[in-house]
Amino acid sequence: MSLAMSNQPGADYCPMTLEDLRTPCLLLDSRKMDRNLERLKGRAAALNVSLRPHLKTAKSVPVARRAMETPKGPATVSTLLEANRFADAGVTDILYAVGIAPGKLDEVIALRTRNIDLTIILDSEEQAVAVAEASRRSGQPLPALIEIDCDGHRSGVKPNDSEKLLRIATTLIAGGAIFRGVMTHAGESYGARTQERLVEAAEAERLAVVDAASHLQAAGMPCTIISVGSTPTAHFARDLTGVTEMRAGVYMFFDLVMAGIGVCSKDDIALSVLTTVIGHQREKRWIIVDAGWMAMSRDRGTAKQAIDYGYGLVCDLSGQIVPDLIVLDANQEHGIIAPRPGSNASIPDLKIGERLRILPNHACATGAQYDRYHVVNGNSEAVETIFPRFGGW
Amino acid sequence: MSLAMSNQPGADYCPMTLEDLRTPCLLLDSRKMDRNLERLKGRAAALNVSLRPHLKTAKSVPVARRAMETPKGPATVSTLLEANRFADAGVTDILYAVGIAPGKLDEVIALRTRNIDLTIILDSEEQAVAVAEASRRSGQPLPALIEIDCDGHRSGVKPNDSEKLLRIATTLIAGGAIFRGVMTHAGESYGARTQERLVEAAEAERLAVVDAASHLQAAGMPCTIISVGSTPTAHFARDLTGVTEMRAGVYMFFDLVMAGIGVCSKDDIALSVLTTVIGHQREKRWIIVDAGWMAMSRDRGTAKQAIDYGYGLVCDLSGQIVPDLIVLDANQEHGIIAPRPGSNASIPDLKIGERLRILPNHACATGAQYDRYHVVNGNSEAVETIFPRFGGW
Numbered sequence: 001m002s003l004a005m006s007n008q009p010g011a012d013y014c015p016m017t018l019e020d021l022r023t024p025c026l027l028l029d030s031r032k033m034d035r036n037l038e039r040l041k042g043r044a045a046a047l048n049v050s051l052r053p054h055l056k057t058a059k060s061v062p063v064a065r066r067a068m069e070t071p072k073g074p075a076t077v078s079t080l081l082e083a084n085r086f087a088d089a090g091v092t093d094i095l096y097a098v099g100i101a102p103g104k105l106d107e108v109i110a111l112r113t114r115n116i117d118l119t120i121i122l123d124s125e126e127q128a129v130a131v132a133e134a135s136r137r138s139g140q141p142l143p144a145l146i147e148i149d150c151d152g153h154r155s156g157v158k159p160n161d162s163e164k165l166l167r168i169a170t171t172l173i174a175g176g177a178i179f180r181g182v183m184t185h186a187g188e189s190y191g192a193r194t195q196e197r198l199v200e201a202a203e204a205e206r207l208a209v210v211d212a213a214s215h216l217q218a219a220g221m222p223c224t225i226i227s228v229g230s231t232p233t234a235h236f237a238r239d240l241t242g243v244t245e246m247r248a249g250v251y252m253f254f255d256l257v258m259a260g261i262g263v264c265s266k267d268d269i270a271l272s273v274l275t276t277v278i279g280h281q282r283e284k285r286w287i288i289v290d291a292g293w294m295a296m297s298r299d300r301g302t303a304k305q306a307i308d309y310g311y312g313l314v315c316d317l318s319g320q321i322v323p324d325l326i327v328l329d330a331n332q333e334h335g336i337i338a339p340r341p342g343s344n345a346s347i348p349d350l351k352i353g354e355r356l357r358i359l360p361n362h363a364c365a366t367g368a369q370y371d372r373y374h375v376v377n378g379n380s381e382a383v384e385t386i387f388p389r390f391g392g393w
Numbered sequence: 394m395s396l397a398m399s400n401q402p403g404a405d406y407c408p409m410t411l412e413d414l415r416t417p418c419l420l421l422d423s424r425k426m427d428r429n430l431e432r433l434k435g436r437a438a439a440l441n442v443s444l445r446p447h448l449k450t451a452k453s454v455p456v457a458r459r460a461m462e463t464p465k466g467p468a469t470v471s472t473l474l475e476a477n478r479f480a481d482a483g484v485t486d487i488l489y490a491v492g493i494a495p496g497k498l499d500e501v502i503a504l505r506t507r508n509i510d511l512t513i514i515l516d517s518e519e520q521a522v523a524v525a526e527a528s529r530r531s532g533q534p535l536p537a538l539i540e541i542d543c544d545g546h547r548s549g550v551k552p553n554d555s556e557k558l559l560r561i562a563t564t565l566i567a568g569g570a571i572f573r574g575v576m577t578h579a580g581e582s583y584g585a586r587t588q589e590r591l592v593e594a595a596e597a598e599r600l601a602v603v604d605a606a607s608h609l610q611a612a613g614m615p616c617t618i619i620s621v622g623s624t625p626t627a628h629f630a631r632d633l634t635g636v637t638e639m640r641a642g643v644y645m646f647f648d649l650v651m652a653g654i655g656v657c658s659k660d661d662i663a664l665s666v667l668t669t670v671i672g673h674q675r676e677k678r679w680i681i682v683d684a685g686w687m688a689m690s691r692d693r694g695t696a697k698q699a700i701d702y703g704y705g706l707v708c709d710l711s712g713q714i715v716p717d718l719i720v721l722d723a724n725q726e727h728g729i730i731a732p733r734p735g736s737n738a739s740i741p742d743l744k745i746g747e748r749l750r751i752l753p754n755h756a757c758a759t760g761a762q763y764d765r766y767h768v769v770n771g772n773s774e775a776v777e778t779i780f781p782r783f784g785g786w
Contacts, residue, residue: 022473023494024786056725078726080415098726099671101416101683102746123672126745154727155672155681187724278492279516279548288548290494294471295786298691298758331580332449332757333471333491334547352519353495364725365691369761371785392764393415393688 018317018355018381021374023276024295026366027357028063028373029319030384032270033252037067040234040251047240052076052095054229054249057364060373060389061089067252076229076247080107081393087116095119095227097183097247099147099155102130109138119180119225123147123157128168132175143178145225146216150208151201153187159208162215169221181223181244182212189232191304192261202237205230210242232263253363256313260305266313266321271367272357273312274374275335277350285347286328287337291358293330297365311335312358318379319357322348327358411710411748411774414767416669417688419759420750421456421766422712423777425663426645430460433627433644440633445469445488445620447642450757453766453782454482460645469622469640473500474786480509488512488620490576490640492540492548495523502531512573512618516540516550521561525568536571538618539609543601544594546580552601555608562614574618574637575605582625584697585654595630598623603635625656646756649706653698659706659714664760665750666705667767668728670743678740679721680730684751686723690758704728705751711772712750715741720751 015021044051053067056078064086068075073093077083083094084107092115100108100120111118122128122144135141146168149156157164172179189201205228213223228240229247240246253271254264275291296311311327314337324345328338335358339345350356360366367373373387408414437444446460449471457479461468466486470476476487477500485508493501493513504511515521515537528534539561542549550557558575565572582594598621606616621633622640633639646664647657668684689704704720707730717738721731728751732738743749753759760766766780 022500022786023496098683099681101669101671103416103669107415124745127672130746149674152677154679154724154729155674276494276496278494279520281542281548284545286547288492290491293692293758294761298693298755299686300691300693331547336547352517353523362691365686368687369784391762393417 014386015374015383017383018274018376021274021383023274023355024291025274026370026373027272027274028253028375028387029270029378030375031378032268033063034066036251036254036264036268036270040248043234044246047237047246049240049243050074050245052227052245052247053252054078054097054247055082055086057249057367058252058389059367059391060387061086062387063252064089064091074245076249079393080104081390083111083116083118085390087111087114093117095121095145095183095247097121097185099123100127100131102127105130105134105142108142109134109140112140112142119143119145121145121147121183122168123155125167125171128171128177129175132172132177135175135177141176141178143180144172145181145183145227146212148182148184148208148212150184150205151186151188153185156184157212159212165212165215166219166221169216173221179221181225181227182209182216183225183227184209186228186230186233189230190257190261192232195236195262198232198236198261198263199238202233203239205233206237206240206243213242231258232261235263250363253367255363256309256359256361257301257305260302260307266359269359271363272315272319272359273366275356275358277352277354277356279352285338287347287350289335289337289356290333291327291335292333294332295369296327296330296335296358296360297362297369299360299362299365301361309340309361312360315357315359317355317357317381320379407779408767408776410776411667411769414667414776416667416748417684418667419763419766420665420667421646421768421780422663422771423768424771425661426456427459429644429647429657429661429663433641436627437639440630440639442633442636443467443638445638445640446645447471447490447622447640448475448479450642450760451645451782452760452784453780454479455780456645457482457484467638469642472786473497474783476504476509476511478783480504480507486510488514488538488576490514490578492516493520493524495520498523498527498535501535502527502533505533505535512536512538514538514540514576515561516548518560518564521564521570522568525565525570528568528570534569534571536573537565538574538576538620539605541575541577541601541605543577543598544579544581546578549577550605552605558605558608559612559614562609566614572614574616574620575602575609576618576620577602579621579623579626582623583650583654585625588629588655591625591629591654591656592631595626596632598626599630599633599636606635624651625654628656643756646760648756649702649752649754650694650698653695653700659752662752664756665708665712665752666759668749668751670745670747670749672745678731680740680743682728682730682749683726684720684728685726687725688762689720689723689728689751689753690755690762692753692755692758694754702733702754705753708750708752710748710750710774713772
């Protein structure tokens with residue numbers, strides 16, 4: 001989404017400080033982001049796997065450039081719009097990590113015709129037949145990974161269903177497509193409550209793809225790519241023997257959900273929403289701000305965690321957390337800030353017009369409400385630059 | 394947000410049928426929308442009030458044109474971006490129905506300088522001082538309504554706090570601004586469970602503004618505008634004596650939350666998300682589609698209602714509801730379709746690539762995920778046209 005807002009100053013205009021920004025808007029702390037990026041790069045290197053960052057959280061070329069090993073990739077995307085946008089920006093090694101629909105193959109072929117090495121995923125013979133047919137029809141052999149279901153989270157072939165795995169791989173190869181390997185996503189790890197569970201989830205994720213690959217390799221079908229990925233498991237894997245690459249996305253920014261399961265600290269959260277106080281209901285200890293659910297997203301991911309942050313955790317303008325002050329409830333353009341239920345936190349005495357930052361439950365969902373990141377650095381109130389971001393399909 | 398998607402055909406291209414559309418995408422049934430619009434226009438006329446449609450749900454000029462009494466308005470908006478966009482499209486009578494922040498007054502003045510009759514709202518002396526000061530500074534007397542709290546939902550002055558009401562109005566008038574009247578929003582009506590409660594909420598909403606206005610009028614401060622509004626109360630008010638106008642937004646499209654509280658039937662829901670089947674987990678009775686929470690939004694508004702529709706209720710391509718088949722869970726770009734828990738509904742045998750429509754929990758939130766409406770008419774699979782929509786601030 002290129003969001004030329006009609007009432008914005010010219011495209012080159014970048015507000016100088018947080019006080020100059022129209023609220024609500026999205027802030028990205030580049031120092032925290034860089035620290036998060038380096039941490040996972042270090043883990044991937046130590047575990048001897050390639051890092052294929054998932055760009056679905058950031059949806060931004062400047063962020064992708066910092067996250068990827070090289071400007072050409074590797075990268076993971078969740079939509080073909082992302083594939084196209086990042087291809088336009090020079091990324092050539094892309095995994096589209098959502099099961100392919102036959103109606104999307106023409107767009108895949110168009111990307112591959114541009115010399116983009118786009119790999120697709122599937123988990124059925126029905127899809128393999130369609131991919132093989134499209135490969136023959138186009139003269140463009142399409143490379144695919146088989147998605148493995150490591151934890152019952154959503155899609156994928158069970159790792160021990162060797163018959164199905166072989167049927168899919170054979171259908172691809174015999175039909176003129178390219179079988180490239182296996183991938184999985186430990187989506188259930190988001191529900192983990194302890195570090196032991198996260199370590200176990202990472203090992204289960206590894207075993208699932210390594211087992212599946214072993215069935216295929218035993219039948220003479222080599223797996224060039226053996227791919228695992230989720231932000232929690234990427235940070236808790238102790239060993240990735242047999243795996244070639246890891247994927248993760250939300251780690252770039254982190255959020256309250258990730259802090260709640262112990263993958264990061266709240267101080268690692270690089271994304272926040274800048275908001276302005278627009279009212280009070282003092283007898284209820286409510287501060288009304290202009291960041292409602294449209295600004296925060298409807299994501300209530302911490303509702304099931306040990307600490308429920310409502311629609312977000314409040315910080316002052318410099319990014320310092322105000323303990324136990326949360327966005328208790330939200331309407332479309334109104335946020336209601338109040339102490340967390342059960343807390344005796346004091347309410348800061350804020351004038352109408354004062355500004356706050358709010359840490360989000362879920363960076364992917366909150367980010368998606370905006371067309372740009374205002375980049376800040378640590379607790380400085382200066383705006384360094386703007387990173388555009390896009391959305392849609 | 395003007396979303397020039399890089400991999401879309403030219404801007405003038407409009408797919409001809411639902412089968413030609415890239416999924417996920419947003420469908421708007423113009424026949425249902427027109428019926429919804431006419432119904433509320435009829436109610437407003439019968440109740441002898443003006444209808445000031447809230448454009449925050451649609452955020453689309455073509456939809457606004459159908460909803461407003463005239464191309465110039467009146468209209469309600471939730472952001473100054475909406476005010477600017479609709480002003481660009483010729484709307485001149487606009488109410489910005491979120492409490493004003495002093496930092497936004499320059500933009501208000503800029504709009505009024507363009508001869509847009511933009512009215513703002515406030516509920517504190519602090520804001521009244523800022524509005525009066527800006528009026529004097531700019532030479533543009535700014536008109537304001539006092540927001541009344543009719544049900545404890547969020548902002549507003551209590552209707553019987555006549556001292557505070559008079560202090561605010563006096564501050565405005567004495568300071569060089571314009572006091573124009575009172576408004577309220579019965580936000581708690583969304584939680585109503587019976588028609589009796591909705592009728593009561595509508596009457597409480599009416600009484601709140603009429604009472605507040607009477608205090609002000611008794612002190613010699615005339616209220617030109619006495620405004621109420623919420624989609625539930627707009628449809629259940631039996632009498633609006635003393636009120637000059639009603640506001641409502643989501644009624645244009647309706648959604649499962651509104652159907653759940655009995656404001657509309659499911660057949661009135663004009664908005665749906667078109668999606669494609671991308672996989673199966675047959676042993677779990679799951680159908681995987683490419684509409685995840687990014688496509689539906691994270692809104693789980695029916696979770697607290699008698700019937701929880703998960704992330705949405707499934708329809709076939711012609712818009713016929715498949716009873717008890719819902720989007721049970723969602724990842725960013727994956728929806729998991731399954732029978733509603735407790736239901737014995739049969740699962741349709743769908744091939745990968747087949748298409749479905751999903752009715753949303755909350756039209757405002759789902760609509761906000763898209764940059765355009767694909768307009769359809771009834772159960773025809775033809776796409777009539779595209780209505781652009783925008784987002785952001």
